[in-house]
Amino acid sequence: MLQIFRGVFARSVGPARQNLALPAANKAFSAASAAICWPPVPAVKLTEQQAKSRAHFPNLIVVESAANPDTMATATAPALNKRIGFLGSGQMAEALARGLMKRGLVSGEHIACNDPNPARTNLFKSFGATPYESNADVARNADVIFVAVKPQHVAQVLSEVRPVLTEGHTVVSIAAGITIDKLVEAAGPDAHVVRVMPNTPCLVGETAAAMCLGGKANADDETLVRTIFEAVGKIYTVDEKLLAAVTGLSGSGPAYVFLMIEALADGGVRAGLPRDIAQALAAQTVLGSAKMVMETGTHPGALKDMVTSPAGTTIAGVHELERAGIRAAFMNAVVAATDRANQLSKM
């Protein structure tokens, strides 16, 4: 299998890249770029035929990679040796718990949870987690406490755990719009508080998350939270004022993309495809396109141009999307969700 790097967009190069076996023709390029490409841009898998068809793009260089991105996606992480507690066992808590177990970071027996809904506690029980009668009991039986209730319930659940919090606890709130100030006010000035905005793809090891620290949270808390989220995707440390925008883009983003996949599949069905094939093609197209952006580092506009033949099929479709205002619609969606996150922080 040949794999392609877009050399000019590679950000930098480092040790992992040196593990890649390069064909002789590319060794000179590799040596020249070795100083500027880190982290390594993982390769995009293309067949030889596909590689040939891209030959007119001089910035694409072909290398053989020892790394297989498919197996990387399912690799296990070293065990965390921390007990995880969930205050609230809803959708996001489930995605996170399952994702962490899938990657081997924790097993069910290291997960404590509480939720007023018996269906949710039974579900958590089914994968080995221990449901407790109260949020305080969850805190007593956990080192990392995820605050995974709706934003309007955060102050209440933190006031319940506050009396049992110790220096050894890291409190991680994933609630949209609830500021560090409010978290510290509710959990107490000594609490090690981290605010994170993740998204549901942590279930499959592909979350996009951002965090900021508050209260007495220190570098150890940051490392711990980073370790947890890097096991299930990517996490960036940002200034708190950016978390509303993170919420509007990646926190809510999976919903926009699912809607897009559903609509693409509907289009396929309208054009005559069976539903199951249409949905599989739509989802795989989104997955493959996202991987190309991530793994080549190429501007999405340039990748779009690579698909768009003069007077061909794609430009006819793109023209319709532009006529419908697709770009403004996506931008407006992110801005509306960001505004809503800002509203929540003022409630």
Ligand SMILES: NC(=O)C1=CN([C@@H]2O[C@H](COP(=O)(O)OP(=O)(O)OC[C@H]3O[C@@H](n4cnc5c(N)ncnc54)[C@H](OP(=O)(O)O)[C@@H]3O)[C@@H](O)[C@H]2O)C=CC1
């Ligand atoms: N869903 C997502 O994609 C994302 C969500 N978030 C944030 O995660 C948080 C949870 O969202 P989500 O999982 O979607 O919401 P859910 O409603 O699915 O989960 C919240 C759970 O908390 C339970 N709950 C309510 N009160 C308490 C309490 N006092 N103690 C313990 N549990 C309680 C709820 O029970 P009941 O339903 O009976 O009230 C519910 O089961 C929110 O703050 C949201 O902003 C962040 C990023 C992404």
Ligand SMILES: O=C(O)[C@@H]1CCC=N1
């Ligand atoms: O819709 C919400 O409010 C939550 C926060 C981000 C994603 N879901």
